[in-house]
Amino acid sequence: MKIFFDENMPYANDFFSDFCKAEELIPFSGRDLTAEQVLDADVLLVRSITKVNEALLKNNNKISFVGTATIGTDHIDQAYLNDRDITFHSAPGCNAISVAEYVISSLVILAERYQLDIQKFSVGIVGGGNTGTRLSEKLTALGIDYIICDPLLEQSKNDNRVFSSLEEVLKCDVISLHVPKVIEGEHPTYHLLDKSRLNNLKNDQIIINACRGEVIDNQALLALKKQGHGLKVVLDVWEGEPDVLMPLIEYTEIATAHIAGYSLEGKARGTEMLYQALCDHIAKQDSSSIEYKYQLVNFLPPANISMIKLNQEFNEVILNQLVKMVYDVRRDDAIFRQQIASQGFDSLRKNYPVRREFSSVQVTLLPNALSDVPHHLGFNKT
Numbered sequence: 203m204k205i206f207f208d209e210n211m212p213y214a215n216d217f218f219s220d221f222c223k224a225e226e227l228i229p230f231s232g233r234d235l236t237a238e239q240v241l242d243a244d245v246l247l248v249r250s251i252t253k254v255n256e257a258l259l260k261n262n263n264k265i266s267f268v269g270t271a272t273i274g275t276d277h278i279d280q281a282y283l284n285d286r287d288i289t290f291h292s293a294p295g296c297n298a299i300s301v302a303e304y305v306i307s308s309l310v311i312l313a314e315r316y317q318l319d320i321q322k323f324s325v326g327i328v329g330g331g332n333t334g335t336r337l338s339e340k341l342t343a344l345g346i347d348y349i350i351c352d353p354l355l356e357q358s359k360n361d362n363r364v365f366s367s368l369e370e371v372l373k374c375d376v377i378s379l380h381v382p383k384v385i386e387g388e389h390p391t392y393h394l395l396d397k398s399r400l401n402n403l404k405n406d407q408i409i410i411n412a413c414r415g416e417v418i419d420n421q422a423l424l425a426l427k428k429q430g431h432g433l434k435v436v437l438d439v440w441e442g443e444p445d446v447l448m449p450l451i452e453y454t455e456i457a458t459a460h461i462a463g464y465s466l467e468g469k470a471r472g473t474e475m476l477y478q479a480l481c482d483h484i485a486k487q488d489s490s491s492i493e494y495k496y497q498l499v500n501f502l503p504p505a506n507i508s509m510i511k512l513n514q515e516f517n518e519v520i521l522n523q524l525v526k527m528v529y530d531v532r533r534d535d536a537i538f539r540q541q542i543a544s545q546g547f548d549s550l551r552k553n554y555p556v557r558r559e560f561s562s563v564q565v566t567l568l569p570n571a572l573s574d575v576p577h578h579l580g581f582n583k584t
């Protein structure tokens with residue numbers, strides 16, 4: 203069985219080498235994959251930069267499984283795969299914690315930079331799926347008020363949370379975007395933040411886009427900022443990646459190369475989810491029983507600093523120290539500003555330095571501590 207996998211997929215060799223001979227487990231560069239290369243692939247495992255469609259697969263008559271180790275699926279023509287009876291799996295939620303921690307780190311940094319009280323922020327979350335929910339849990343842990351807009355979940359009636367309108371969410375101090383890229387249909391997200399909505403934002407608001415670049419009209423945002431609007435902008439994703447609207451960078455508070463989901467755990471969870479999906483697929487084909495021989499916990503190394511003991515009650519200063527110790531988003535912002543022109547977008551992503559999630563660090567509280575915020579925020583208890 204020939205398995206083609208994106209070279210930027212951690213632990214792929216560990217998870218997939220049992221399925222085939224070593225020479226049949228073939229890494230590829232995601233942006234450059236051609237139909238010629240995957241002519242005889244049985245299994246194709248991609249990340250978000252590979253478009254999987256008829257053009258890529260029309261000459262391959264063997265392929266039975268396509269997986270993407272990502273949450274977003276806008277790069278996959280699922281209707282085409284369905285027509286050809288090719289099994290498809292994505293990795294829902296794999297890096298949702300990572301994105302939520304990117305947002306928390308951004309809030310901590312902006313609160314410090316502008317001497318704002320983080321607990322007084324009101325946060326409007328657009329998209330109440332896996333990532334929006336993980337973020338809302340962390341905001342709850344910190345006692346920060348939030349509202350969520352998600353017309354699809356609201357209509358589904360399977361979700362008993364209270365939802366707000368987009369208009370209400372756009373009035374919050376912080377607007378955090380967590381929707382898929384959807385161009386058509388009843389609830390499109392393409393240019394959800396268009397010129398008119400951007401122009402209605404207030405000078406003291408913060409907007410964070412860590413979902414897909416096209417959700418904000420980047421030209422309209424640049425025009426607004428050039429007029430001197432005070433909106434604080436955090437951009438992890440850009441319209442037209444891997445190209446970036448370079449003049450926009452200087453108007454951002456934090457700018458990064460689509461790495462919000464790039465914690466080691468987040469990326470590797472995507473690989474593990476595809477491993478499990480492929481085990482299921484093969485068991486179904488062979489009518490055999492499913493066995494997941496490998497687990498991510500067996501591969502993840504300990505964090506560089508894996509234990510912290512608090513010697514006073516948790517407070518905002520400690521929040522600032524803990525969050526920055528595990529993930530200080532300014533590191534990625536500095537790399538981006540210094541290297542985007544010389545290295546290019548994809549290279550910054552490919553060479554991303556290791557970043558861990560809060561859960562990689564065990565935090566011991568004071569005996570009889572009054573609050574347990576660090577553990578609710580995601581730090582490890584034991």
Ligand SMILES: NC(=O)C1=CN([C@@H]2O[C@H](COP(=O)(O)OP(=O)(O)OC[C@H]3O[C@@H](n4cnc5c(N)ncnc54)[C@H](O)[C@@H]3O)[C@@H](O)[C@H]2O)C=CC1
Nearest residue numbers: 273274329331332333352354380381382389412413462463
């Ligand atoms: N920057 C990064 O590194 C990453 C970006 N992403 C992006 O973030 C997106 C969201 O991720 P998840 O929350 O995990 O996906 P999800 O699929 O769990 O949730 C998305 C939610 O958005 C809602 N939604 C769809 N259209 C909407 C609209 N017009 N208005 C409000 N809500 C709407 C859906 O109903 C759904 O509940 C992904 O589709 C992906 O494009 C995901 C992971 C990492």
Ligand SMILES: O=C(O)C(=O)[C@H](O)COP(=O)(O)O
Nearest residue numbers: 249250251272273274463464
């Ligand atoms: O999961 C998603 O959706 C994302 O946006 C990922 O962070 C994308 O990472 P790559 O697949 O582009 O490495």
